[in-house]
Amino acid sequence: MKFTSTVCLFAAIGLAGPAVAADPFYIGGWTFTTAVVAPWADPQRKADGAERARLMSKTIVFGAREISGPRPFACARPLYKVTDYSPDMLFQGAFDEMQRADKKADPKAIAAALGFTSARIKTLETGCEIDVHFVDDATAEVGLNDYVYTLKKR
Structure with a gap:
């Protein structure tokens, strides 16, 4: 009886097993939903639509140890770091x-x-x-060549 009470007490206060941390908000599948010509694109040069067409509706999966998805987004050993950027630093400083x-x-x-x-x-x-x-926890944007792609979390 005493053993059962002790187990119940530990379970009630969360000491019954290892703590499980929640996955970061970005972990999981993200689908390319739209693309717009990037603000930095040269208006004198037509953006290549072939890459855009290849990426639409494809999915990137941010995993704990890898990123899977179409080229050039797949990565065998990502080193994730979440930071806050000011608008001038978006898309590798393109707006600056x-x-x-x-x-x-x-x-x-x-x-x-x-x-x-x-x-x-x-x-x-x-x-x-x-x-x-x-943009929020379910909407992201990435820049590639002359497009800004929107990703939605699945």
Whole structure:
């Protein structure tokens, strides 16, 4: 009887087994849903639609030890780090470069046009050349070549 009471007490206070941490919000499958021509794209050059067509409806899976999905997003050994970026640092500093080339280019306004309304944008650095910027916990955007792709969590 005493043993049963002790087990119940430990279970009630969470000491009955190892603690299980919740997976980070980005772990799991993310599907390419839309793509728009990137703000940094040269308007004199037509964006390549073949890559866009190849990626639409495909899924990237952020796993604890790997990223699976279409090229160039797959990665055997990601080194995840979540940080907050300001709008000028999105897409590897593209908006900052735009502003340096044209003082009228406002990184906050450009980011807002893509759905980023906060002054700090949660960003997943993967260590695999691709950064993922989160509009919210279920919507992310990645830049590749002359497109900004939207990913939705499955």
